[in-house]
Amino acid sequence: MPGLGTxxxxxxxxxxxxxxxxxxxxxxxxxxDRLLVSAFHQPVLMPRKRKYYSLGQAYTIExxxxxxxxxxxxxxxxxxxxxLLTLPPNWxxxxxxxxxxKIVHYAMNFINGLLGPTTPAPRVVPLSSGGLxxxxxxxxxxxxxxFDRDEQPFFSHRTRVNEEESEHTLPEDSGLLRSIIxxxx
Amino acid sequence: xxxxxxxxxxxxxxxxxxxxxxxxxxxxxDENGKAAxxxxxxxxxxxxVNLESVMARDLRPPVDAIRNYPxxxxxxxxxxxxxxxxxxxxxxxxxxxxxxGVVYGQKKRRGIGGKLRDGAIWVVTPLQSEMG
Numbered sequence: 001m002p003g004l005g006t007x008x009x010x011x012x013x014x015x016x017x018x019x020x021x022x023x024x025x026x027x028x029x030x031x032x033d034r035l036l037v038s039a040f041h042q043p044v045l046m047p048r049k050r051k052y053y054s055l056g057q058a059y060t061i062e063x064x065x066x067x068x069x070x071x072x073x074x075x076x077x078x079x080x081x082x083x084l085l086t087l088p089p090n091w092x093x094x095x096x097x098x099x100x101x102k103i104v105h106y107a108m109n110f111i112n113g114l115l116g117p118t119t120p121a122p123r124v125v126p127l128s129s130g131g132l133x134x135x136x137x138x139x140x141x142x143x144x145x146x147f148d149r150d151e152q153p154f155f156s157h158r159t160r161v162n163e164e165e166s167e168h169t170l171p172e173d174s175g176l177l178r179s180i181i182x183x184x185x
Numbered sequence: 186x187x188x189x190x191x192x193x194x195x196x197x198x199x200x201x202x203x204x205x206x207x208x209x210x211x212x213x214x215d216e217n218g219k220a221a222x223x224x225x226x227x228x229x230x231x232x233x234v235n236l237e238s239v240m241a242r243d244l245r246p247p248v249d250a251i252r253n254y255p256x257x258x259x260x261x262x263x264x265x266x267x268x269x270x271x272x273x274x275x276x277x278x279x280x281x282x283x284x285x286g287v288v289y290g291q292k293k294r295r296g297i298g299g300k301l302r303d304g305a306i307w308v309v310t311p312l313q314s315e316m317g
Contacts, residue, residue, distance in 0.1 A: 083210070093206050093254050094233045123213055125225045133225055137213075144224065146293070156296055165296035 043067075052079050055086040073121035080124025081108055084132055096128040100149060103131050107147040110171070114178045118185055136184050143180055145170070155180075189231065191289035193273035199265030203234035203274070203288060204250050204308060207258040214313045222260055222305055228298035232288040236276065237261070239284035247308050250284075258311035262288075266304040270297050 043066040052059050052075075059082045084099040091098075111122075111134060122134035122145070131148030140160035147153045153170040155177050168176055211226040235250045251257045264274040272290040279285045292298040 087210070091210065092208050093257065094229070123223070125223045126210055127225050128229050133223075135213075135223060137221070142299075144299075148293070151293075156299070158296070158299075165299065167294065167296075 050075070050078070052082040054079070054082045057086050059085065069117075071115065071117045071119070073115055073119050076121035077111070077115075077124065078108075080121075084124060084126050087126055091126065092128055094128065096126070097130050099126050099132055100130045103147050103149065106153075107132060107134065107145075110147075110153070111145065114174065114181055116182065116185065119181055120184055136181075138184055141180065141184060143184070145177065191231070191273050191275035191277070191287050193268065194275045197236065197264050197274050197276070197286075199263060199268065201264040201274075202237040202247075202261040202308075203264060203267065203286060204237055204240075204247055205232070205234050205260050205262070205305070206251055206254055207260050207311065208254075209256055209258075209311055212258060212311055218313060220258065220307065220310050220313070222258075222302050224299035224302045226260070226298075227262075227301035227305070228292045230289065230291060230293075232272075232292070233277075234262075234286050234288055235282065235284040236286045237284075239276075239278075239286075243283065245284070251309060256311060257309075258307060259309040260305040261308050262301055262305045267301065270300055272297075272301075 045064045046067055047062065047064050048067075049060050049062040052061065061078055081104050084104055085101060087096075087099055089098055090096060120136065120138060122136050122143075125133050125135055127133060127146075127148060129148055131146065131151070133147070134145040136143045142158040143155065145153070145155040154167055155170060155173070156165050156167045157180055158165040170177065205226065207222055207226055211223045213221045213223065215221065235247075237247055240247065240249060247259060247261075251259050267274050267288045270290070270292075272288045272292070275287050275289060277285050277287045288301075290297075292301065
């Protein structure tokens with residue numbers, strides 16, 4: 001893949017859960033990256049897929065890219081999302097409902113656009129309300145990105161230096177979230 | 186949104202331990218095997234707990250709260266800690282759980298869920314290798 005360097009991946013919204021056990025999404029190199037490549041060296045999109053298992057169910061993630069290596073966080077993050085999709089009702093013993101697949105879909109697409117190739121994978125944690133949060137706790141940074149039902153996504157951020165927690169709404173403050181995530185590496 | 190609103194019950198003392206079951210999906214183990222609880226475990230507006238004193242009255246040890254939940258951990262916060270986060274602590278006995286209580290109030294925002302978690306201690310730590 002000549003000339004592609006450290007291309008940033010973006011994700012196009014695409015229904016990932018057409019069936020209960022299949023998922024697919026499409027990603028592309030950004031337009032700017034593609035402009036750097038001459039017509040003779042234009043990379044070719046190829047279909048790719050990976051299969052993940054959770055509680056006896058198989059989920060296939062399908063997408064298209066240019067054959068570049070997968071980012072370090074990819075498998076851990078996808079497995080985390082798939083694990084949420086197989087949680088049964090009352091998974092917390094206090095009557096929690098299942099996690100909403102639409103929220104998983106949204107979170108998967110949203111966060112994929114903010115992570116770099118070597119970003120550490122977040123933990124994917126279910127909420128009793130049917131939503132989820134992504135968590136990083138490392139290098140003195142506590143970061144939680146919350147996707148919940150009937151609520152605008154937001155993230156909360158706390159550092160060892162500044163014990164006060166700050167909250168920011170998404171996608172408005174995506175730039176700030178991206179810079180905080182970069183500091184986790 | 187919860188259907189009910191709970192008022193704080195002043196008959197519950199500040200040092201009352203409030204027990205909360207913790208499924209494995211809310212636990213993260215570090216490289217040393219130390220289990221950390223996610224703030225997600227303490228974000229329900231109507232947060233179910235067991236009042237330890239009511240269990241003791243009925244001669245039930247705390248671990249009885251997870252007797253039927255293999256793989257679960259059991260964490261405790263105090264009523265005083267919950268109140269310091271502007272939460273109401275109330276009794277809510279159920280037919281199947283006479284010791285049931287509720288920590289009521291908004292927890293998702295302003296880091297309240299995380300602060301409640303920060304005040305929690307393990308009563309029973311889940312095992313990393315155990316299937317829940």
